[in-house]
Amino acid sequence: MSDLKDPRVFFAAERTLLAWTRTSLALMAFGFVVERASVFLQMVFPERAAEFQNPVAFWIGVAFILLGGYAAVVATAQFIRVRRTLSPDEIPP
Numbered sequence: 411m412s413d414l415k416d417p418r419v420f421f422a423a424e425r426t427l428l429a430w431t432r433t434s435l436a437l438m439a440f441g442f443v444v445e446r447a448s449v450f451l452q453m454v455f456p457e458r459a460a461e462f463q464n465p466v467a468f469w470i471g472v473a474f475i476l477l478g479g480y481a482a483v484v485a486t487a488q489f490i491r492v493r494r495t496l497s498p499d500e501i502p503p
Contacts, residue, residue: 415499423492430485437478445471 444467451462493501 415497417500417502420493420496420501423489423496427485427489430481430488434478434482434485437481438475439478441471441474441476441478443471444474 448462448464448467452459455462
């Protein structure tokens with residue numbers, strides 16, 4: 411339990427949550443781009459489509475998407491944990 415009675419503590423925790431949410435969305439978007447890059451290259455260069463069928467790109471993209479989801483879950487859990495430690499005076503209306 412905090413004894414600062416300062417709402418800035420809550421706002422700092424909220425800013426941290428928003429920053430991690432932005433990071434997780436960027437990771438998921440990057441994973442989607444990596445995963446779809448081979449499909450785009452197959453459409454642009456149909457004569458070389460066999461060269462662009464790479465399962466590694468698919469799994470790297472999926473890994474980034476899962477990493478982004480994990481970051482969002484951990485950030486939310488951390489925010490909830492910090493919020494529980496705050497007194498009612500520190501949480502703005």
